Amino acid sequence: MLEMDGEKPIYIQIAEWLETEIIEGTLQADDKVYSQYQLADLFNINPATAGKGLTILLDAELIYKKRGLGTFVSADAREKLLTKRKGGRLSRLVQELLNEAALLGLQEEQLIELIRAERKERS
Amino acid sequence: MPAITLKNVTKSYRSITVLNQLNLEIRENVITGLVGRNGVGKTTLMKMVAGFIKESDGELRVLGERPFNSLKVSANMIFIDDMMGFPDALTLGDLLTECDRFYENWDQDLAMRLLKYFKLPLSLNHRVLSKGKRSTFNAVVGIATRCPLTMFDEPITGMDAGARRDFYRALLKDYLAHPRTILLSSHHMEEMEDLLEDILLIDGKDSAFHGSITELQEKFISLQGKENVLKQYANRYAVIHKSSAGPLTEWIVDNDHTNLELTELKQAGIRVSAVSASEAYLAMTGQTRGGVDDVFDAMERE
Numbered sequence: 001m002l003e004m005d006g007e008k009p010i011y012i013q014i015a016e017w018l019e020t021e022i023i024e025g026t027l028q029a030d031d032k033v034y035s036q037y038q039l040a041d042l043f044n045i046n047p048a049t050a051g052k053g054l055t056i057l058l059d060a061e062l063i064y065k066k067r068g069l070g071t072f073v074s075a076d077a078r079e080k081l082l083t084k085r086k087g088g089r090l091s092r093l094v095q096e097l098l099n100e101a102a103l104l105g106l107q108e109e110q111l112i113e114l115i116r117a118e119r120k121e122r123s
Numbered sequence: 124m125p126a127i128t129l130k131n132v133t134k135s136y137r138s139i140t141v142l143n144q145l146n147l148e149i150r151e152n153v154i155t156g157l158v159g160r161n162g163v164g165k166t167t168l169m170k171m172v173a174g175f176i177k178e179s180d181g182e183l184r185v186l187g188e189r190p191f192n193s194l195k196v197s198a199n200m201i202f203i204d205d206m207m208g209f210p211d212a213l214t215l216g217d218l219l220t221e222c223d224r225f226y227e228n229w230d231q232d233l234a235m236r237l238l239k240y241f242k243l244p245l246s247l248n249h250r251v252l253s254k255g256k257r258s259t260f261n262a263v264v265g266i267a268t269r270c271p272l273t274m275f276d277e278p279i280t281g282m283d284a285g286a287r288r289d290f291y292r293a294l295l296k297d298y299l300a301h302p303r304t305i306l307l308s309s310h311h312m313e314e315m316e317d318l319l320e321d322i323l324l325i326d327g328k329d330s331a332f333h334g335s336i337t338e339l340q341e342k343f344i345s346l347q348g349k350e351n352v353l354k355q356y357a358n359r360y361a362v363i364h365k366s367s368a369g370p371l372t373e374w375i376v377d378n379d380h381t382n383l384e385l386t387e388l389k390q391a392g393i394r395v396s397a398v399s400a401s402e403a404y405l406a407m408t409g410q411t412r413g414g415v416d417d418v419f420d421a422m423e424r425e
Binding site for chain 2: 007010011040044045046052096099103
């Protein structure tokens, strides 16, 4: 999947929403996942589009199907997602950060200082 | 089996050809959006499918039959538009009773509840309704008939923002419970984009795009940045549409880039974003900002 700026197509938003539910633990291993019809009702979208959101998670083996019963969260889903987000999303955010820093002519030490200051403020 | 099949279908009025050799299939139990600029033949296509007018040439099949003069198509199809004529002698309540008698799947309870919700008294006459209220009543009829083939031609004409949102929601809710083939034409694609599964774009007597909404959402990407930067980095891509607002220029290009190429563009300061189905539609039909500017620019030059 290509990484874009700005708003993403709705089925990708749904896939990411479900991923966040798994990371946060709202959906735990072997919990039943919303059906495409529940998602369609929840997000007010066509059920086929909602189904495409679920397919993204199925293809990544984050959820699994039980015939006639629905889809459920895979045992290692959370672990997989944490690895994926660290390698993917976080590193892309770092890339963006570096682009902005280069534009402003910031040195690496100044950038690290900024991160430290921000973390201190939060703790 | 598709709900609607067209093979080389042509429709002409005397010497004017509105639809030329159209080939397409509308999938059963899918919500399809029918879009295209004014006058490209959307209404003609729907009326032909409804059996109201006859095709001039080619083969048209609706629910397995040729729709013109077909009782089967009439009983299993409803066509909703803002020109719907109802007898003056009947009140809205009477009209619902008649619908109940004619349409096998009619849900009287749902119709009554929706009319109450939209504040449409049963005692009123259809003729005295405002434009928006009339569209709302027609839309309620379209939903409550639950016809295997339901067609809406510009159903939201005159409806306020709240009524439009309620209509889309009601249609989706009822479709989830009772899947059926729905054909929906509108000039407000950005509002109904999420409701659709398929899109049929008619452009200049032909179908310019017919596929799933997600396919259209992935067809293009938008590149925004300074024009000289775009020219330097993105000139090798096929540009579908160019527009500019102030210092920023936007190019809509085919979405066939690798992640590596995208990273390169971003590092050059170009913003890469997804193109929604309605934006893609506007770009493909030249409806984005800037088009009409050419007219005024040309006048200034002369």
